[in-house]
Amino acid sequence: MSDDELIWRIAGGSGDGIDSTSQNFAKALMRSGLHVFTHRHYPSRIRGGHTYVEIRAAGHEVQSRGDGYNFLLALGDSFARNPQEEAYYGNEEIKPLSENLDDLREGGVIVYDEGLLSEEDVAELDLEKRAKENGWHVYPVDLRSLAKEHGREVMRNTAGVGVTAGLLEMDLEHIEDLMEDAMSGDVLEANLEILHEAYEMVGDEIEVEHDLRIPTGEHETEQALLSGSNAIAYGAIDGGCRFIAGYPMTPWTDVFTILSQNFPDMGGVSEQVEDEIAAAALAVGASHAGAKAMSGSSGGGFALMSEPLGLAEMTETPIVLVESMRAGPSTGMPTKPEQGDLEFVLYTSQGDSSRVVFAPGNIEEAYEQTRLAFHIAWEYQIPTILIYDQKLSGENTNVDVEFFDREPEPDLGSTLTEEELREAAHDASGKFHRFEYEPDNDKHVSPRSLPGQKGGRYLATGNEHSPVGHISEDPDNRVYQMDRRIGKLEAIREELDEEHESNQTYFGDETAEYGIITWGSSQGAVVEAVSRLNESGHSVKGLSVSDMMPFPEAEVEEFLESVDEAMVVEMNATAQFRGLIQKELGRFGDRMTSLLKYNGNPFEPAEVVEGYEVNIADEDREPTAQVRIEPAAGD
Amino acid sequence: MSAFNAIGEEREIDRDEYTPGVEPQPTWCPGCGDFGVLKALKQALPEVGKTPEEVLTVTGIGCSGKLNSYLDTYGFHTIHGRSLPVARAAKLANPELEVVAAGGDGDGYGIGGNHWIHTARENHDITYIVFNNEIFGLTKGQTSPTSPKGHKSKTQPSGSAKTPLRPLSMSLNAGASYVARTAAVNPNQAKEIIKEAIEHDGFAHIDFLTQCPTWNKDARQYVPYVDVQESDDYDFDVTDRREAAEMMYETESALYDGTVLTGRYYVDEDRPSYQEEKSAVGELPDQPLAERYFDDDAEWERSYDLLDRHK
Numbered sequence: 001m002s003d004d005e006l007i008w009r010i011a012g013g014s015g016d017g018i019d020s021t022s023q024n025f026a027k028a029l030m031r032s033g034l035h036v037f038t039h040r041h042y043p044s045r046i047r048g049g050h051t052y053v054e055i056r057a058a059g060h061e062v063q064s065r066g067d068g069y070n071f072l073l074a075l076g077d078s079f080a081r082n083p084q085e086e087a088y089y090g091n092e093e094i095k096p097l098s099e100n101l102d103d104l105r106e107g108g109v110i111v112y113d114e115g116l117l118s119e120e121d122v123a124e125l126d127l128e129k130r131a132k133e134n135g136w137h138v139y140p141v142d143l144r145s146l147a148k149e150h151g152r153e154v155m156r157n158t159a160g161v162g163v164t165a166g167l168l169e170m171d172l173e174h175i176e177d178l179m180e181d182a183m184s185g186d187v188l189e190a191n192l193e194i195l196h197e198a199y200e201m202v203g204d205e206i207e208v209e210h211d212l213r214i215p216t217g218e219h220e221t222e223q224a225l226l227s228g229s230n231a232i233a234y235g236a237i238d239g240g241c242r243f244i245a246g247y248p249m250t251p252w253t254d255v256f257t258i259l260s261q262n263f264p265d266m267g268g269v270s271e272q273v274e275d276e277i278a279a280a281a282l283a284v285g286a287s288h289a290g291a292k293a294m295s296g297s298s299g300g301g302f303a304l305m306s307e308p309l310g311l312a313e314m315t316e317t318p319i320v321l322v323e324s325m326r327a328g329p330s331t332g333m334p335t336k337p338e339q340g341d342l343e344f345v346l347y348t349s350q351g352d353s354s355r356v357v358f359a360p361g362n363i364e365e366a367y368e369q370t371r372l373a374f375h376i377a378w379e380y381q382i383p384t385i386l387i388y389d390q391k392l393s394g395e396n397t398n399v400d401v402e403f404f405d406r407e408p409e410p411d412l413g414s415t416l417t418e419e420e421l422r423e424a425a426h427d428a429s430g431k432f433h434r435f436e437y438e439p440d441n442d443k444h445v446s447p448r449s450l451p452g453q454k455g456g457r458y459l460a461t462g463n464e465h466s467p468v469g470h471i472s473e474d475p476d477n478r479v480y481q482m483d484r485r486i487g488k489l490e491a492i493r494e495e496l497d498e499e500h501e502s503n504q505t506y507f508g509d510e511t512a513e514y515g516i517i518t519w520g521s522s523q524g525a526v527v528e529a530v531s532r533l534n535e536s537g538h539s540v541k542g543l544s545v546s547d548m549m550p551f552p553e554a555e556v557e558e559f560l561e562s563v564d565e566a567m568v569v570e571m572n573a574t575a576q577f578r579g580l581i582q583k584e585l586g587r588f589g590d591r592m593t594s595l596l597k598y599n600g601n602p603f604e605p606a607e608v609v610e611g612y613e614v615n616i617a618d619e620d621r622e623p624t625a626q627v628r629i630e631p632a633a634g635d
Numbered sequence: 636m637s638a639f640n641a642i643g644e645e646r647e648i649d650r651d652e653y654t655p656g657v658e659p660q661p662t663w664c665p666g667c668g669d670f671g672v673l674k675a676l677k678q679a680l681p682e683v684g685k686t687p688e689e690v691l692t693v694t695g696i697g698c699s700g701k702l703n704s705y706l707d708t709y710g711f712h713t714i715h716g717r718s719l720p721v722a723r724a725a726k727l728a729n730p731e732l733e734v735v736a737a738g739g740d741g742d743g744y745g746i747g748g749n750h751w752i753h754t755a756r757e758n759h760d761i762t763y764i765v766f767n768n769e770i771f772g773l774t775k776g777q778t779s780p781t782s783p784k785g786h787k788s789k790t791q792p793s794g795s796a797k798t799p800l801r802p803l804s805m806s807l808n809a810g811a812s813y814v815a816r817t818a819a820v821n822p823n824q825a826k827e828i829i830k831e832a833i834e835h836d837g838f839a840h841i842d843f844l845t846q847c848p849t850w851n852k853d854a855r856q857y858v859p860y861v862d863v864q865e866s867d868d869y870d871f872d873v874t875d876r877r878e879a880a881e882m883m884y885e886t887e888s889a890l891y892d893g894t895v896l897t898g899r900y901y902v903d904e905d906r907p908s909y910q911e912e913k914s915a916v917g918e919l920p921d922q923p924l925a926e927r928y929f930d931d932d933a934e935w936e937r938s939y940d941l942l943d944r945h946k
Contacts, residue, residue, distance in 0.1 A: 222946065223946070224942045224945035224946050225945050225946075226945050230945070233938075234938030234941065235938075237936070237937070237938045237941075238937055238938050240928070240935070242920075242924055242927075243724070243727070243728060243924060245724065262941065263918075264917050264918050265936070266936045267920040267924075267927065268920070268924075269727050269728070269913075269918065269919060269920070269924065270918065271724070271727065273720065273753065274749050274750065274752075274753040275749060277717065277720070277750075278717075278720040278749075278750055278753070279720075281713070281717045281720035281721050281724070282720050282721070282723070282724035282727075283724070284713075284721055284724070285693070285711070285720060285721035285722060285723065285724030285725040285728070286724040286725065286727060286728040286924070287728075288711055288721070288725055289691070289724070289725035289726075289728040289729045289732060289923075289924075289925065290728055290729055290923065290924055290925025290926075290928065291728040291924035291925065292924075292928070293724070293728070307714055307717065308714070308717065310714075311713060311714050311717070315711070367938075401939075401942055401946065404937075404938055404939045404942060405939050406937075406939070407937065408935040408936075408937045410927075410928055410933075410935050411928065412925075412928045412929075415928075417929065429654075429707055430707070431707070450729075450925050451688075451691040451709035451725065451729065451732055452688065452689065452709070452729055452731065452732055452923070452925070453688065454688055455688075456688070456709075457687060457688060457707060457708065457709050458709070458710075459703060459704060459710040459711070459712060460710065460711045460712065461704075461710075461711070461712035462696075462712065462713060462714045463712065469710070469712075470659050470704055471659070471701070471704060471712075
């Protein structure tokens with residue numbers, strides 16, 4: 001836990017502008033030279049309810065949320081009242097203050113809106129006593145009146161930002177710039193007035209007692225603040241995707257929205273359709289006719305896609321699907337992250353799977369692997385799935401702008417031109433041997449044609465089929481076609497190993513005795529935990545795996561052989577990824593333990609550290625965090 | 636267009652081009668109505684001037700799903716009930732393709748009912764032929780959405796308690812801009828209606844009555860039929876929604892009394908197709924998506940240029 005970082009939490013009701021305010025504040029922090037990482041916590045409702053956004057900002061790189069936080073801006077929940085203020089719905093209003101106290105670090109700062117939170121409610125929290133015990137510095141400010149005086153009540157968040165900047169001695173320049181970008185006219189003027197009033201009020205009326213100040217930092221290159229959903233949408237654009245079909249479902253909706261908004265200017269097509277079966281089937285139809293197409297959903301919607309997914313496998317139609325996991329089963333917790341759909345995504349749909357599954361672990365990987373997903377899908381004519389979660393979807397972090405400075409890859413992979421089709425094999429009635437490859441083709445891919453092309457006629461079918469696509473139950477043909485489809489996975493593994501930089505991420509000391517393995521969005525917390533463990537004298541290294549199918553057997557095997565023991569960290573209750581490792585490698589069951597978290601909140605680095613201490617360093621105690629240790633097989 | 640596309644070629648098209656050489660032979664039962672659809676389609680396609688390579692036929696599952704196995708166009712034999720979403724995406728990706736979707740009454744009106752309603756509602760420019768034989772054929776004779784009330788089958792042994800669905804009225808109400816019914820026993824009308832449907836700019840739904848001699852022996856073979864356009868007993872305006880709706884209602888009620896009425900029921904030439912609507916709001920590119928991928932000079936925007944809003 002380092003003191004040279006600010007972790008600012010803004011809490012209020014959904015609809016109170018928490019999201020836009022925090023987005024701007026995070027950007028201002030980034031512009032002032034800091035590394036930032038945001039974490040969103042919100043309920044599944046439109047207005048009201050306890051919601052917060054946490055922004056971690058430091059001079060050094062940050063890849064995860066921190067342990068707890070050190071600055072609370074509690075706005076109150078204005079939607080706990082109805083607009084006429086005729087009714088008051090119980091104690092909701094105080095939650096932005098009351099619900100957040102447990103995670104506030106010692107010596108932390110609290111600013112709350114005394115204009116909205118009633119004195120009686122605050123008194124009930126025993127705030128004075130708790131502040132004394134924890135060394136908190138509490139500043140009640142009437143943000144509501146300040147906002148009302150210069151504009152409207154909803155501008156309380158601007159007042160809160162002004163007070164924050166005042167208390168941290170932060171320059172207002174970047175915040176002003178961002179406000180000027182986002183608004184204009186009277187609204188802008190009112191907000192600027194409120195910002196300055198609040199800022200100056202700190203100097204005039206508040207006696208600052210705390211030591212916390214804005215950290216200092218500097219970026220050597222230009223930075224951009226992006227979410228995982230942005231990165232996936234941008235990876236798709238650069239991978240040549242120009243067709244998307246979907247049905248809204250949290251958190252997948254973000255990717256769908258970003259592409260829908262950009263496609264009209266890019267000559268792409270976006271379709272919102274009746275259900276997820278249709279969405280994935282549209283991706284199949286569009287791809288069949290020559291578009292680079294994608295669809296996606298979250299667990300419940302992905303369940304409906306299993307039919308078209310299988311159809312894509314059987315007809316060897318390239319598509320990219322994204323699955324943004326949230327806590328299940330069934331509707332589960334719609335706005336909370338979990339890594340619980342791994343087995344579902346790997347094996348859903350009937351028959352033997354021939355699909356590719358990538359699980360990016362951070363923003364850069366999300367962009368990179370989405371591009372790769374399009375390349376692999378079109379080169380090998382196979383559905384490719386990106387599995388990630390609500391955490392990676394919504395968290396924002398700063399990335400070097402240069403990282404994105406590269407050319408798009410719009411090519412259609414193994415698709416023939418009409419000239420090439422003339423040379424290809426055809427049957428007596430002129431049908432193209434679409435499902436038959438040359439004997440020396442070790443990729444197991446037979447090039448395809450597109451409807452409309454001369455000399456390319458064939459039948460695509462979800463039934464087992466002959467080389468031209470006629471339904472066939474001939475045993476020899478069945479084995480030939482099945483081996484060809486399944487054989488692609490091996491060829492893809494080889495290409496991934498040889499031609500692309502590893503999708504797996506290694507960290508820590510190469511010679512360490514202990515290993516921590518993780519996948520997907522838990523990566524950030526594990527990276528930080530490993531570095532902390534090594535700093536405190538342990539010998540630990542980490543591996544974050546992105547290739548779920550085909551599995552990087554050699555890499556994981558080598559890692560596991562190099563350590564005495566390993567802990568697998570993932571956000572689910574049944575150790576799905578550990579199960580996958582055991583299944584793929586056929587051993588190491590006795591060498592792996594699990595650290596599991598499934599309460600709806602992502603890992604904090606300290607929880608991983610504690611999990612390690614209890615689990616591997618054999619400290620004889622129960623973990624204090626809401627996590628579960630799953631012992632190694634046989635223990 | 637260079638590397639891609641046989642589309643737009645003008646020449647005489649021989650009917651034989653639509654018939655595969657030696658295989659596969661249809662696996663439909665002798666006397667099956669599905670032969671009537673195949674024949675009508677093979678006659679209609681050359682007459683509207685389409686080469687086999689310009690046509691994509693998309694089918695669902697069931698006996699009807701095998702239609703494009705016996706037809707030498709580009710084809711996509713999809714899965715149960717899902718022909719329409721595949722078909723309409725293919726049309727969006729390449730509006731120059733002639734897209735014909737087909738399926739059975741179980742496939743299209745049952746499991747694919749949701750897609751049917753929405754495809755009609757959006758008025759996609761595709762032709763949809765539903766082989767309606769009032770029975771599940773390939774799964775061996777279960778009750779279908781159009782089976783008459785009281786129909787006995789292995790899965791409804793005491794007789795179906797369900798009122799049959801009214802496909803013509805449903806399509807009209809959902810928004811289809813061309814709705815017709817024809818029958819396998821009426822090949823000339825069938826061919827003409829298919830031609831019209833293909834040339835129609837919008838969602839054209841044909842409820843195609845096809846007898847199932849194996850599993851629906853009790854059902855009428857849809858004879859004698861009456862062509863409502865030819866008969867003096869029926870006089871209604873096919874462009875008038877209200878008159879079309881009344882005529883459809885009468886037709887659908889009469890079918891189960893043994894009176895088979897066929898013909899064009901609704902034709903709306905004024906309603907723009909979905910492709911036109913989408914184009915008008917700027918959400919459909921001018922050229923087929925595939926063309927751009929084959930065009931070496933095409934300019935591809937990159938995400939890097941979108942990053943300003945994130946800085």
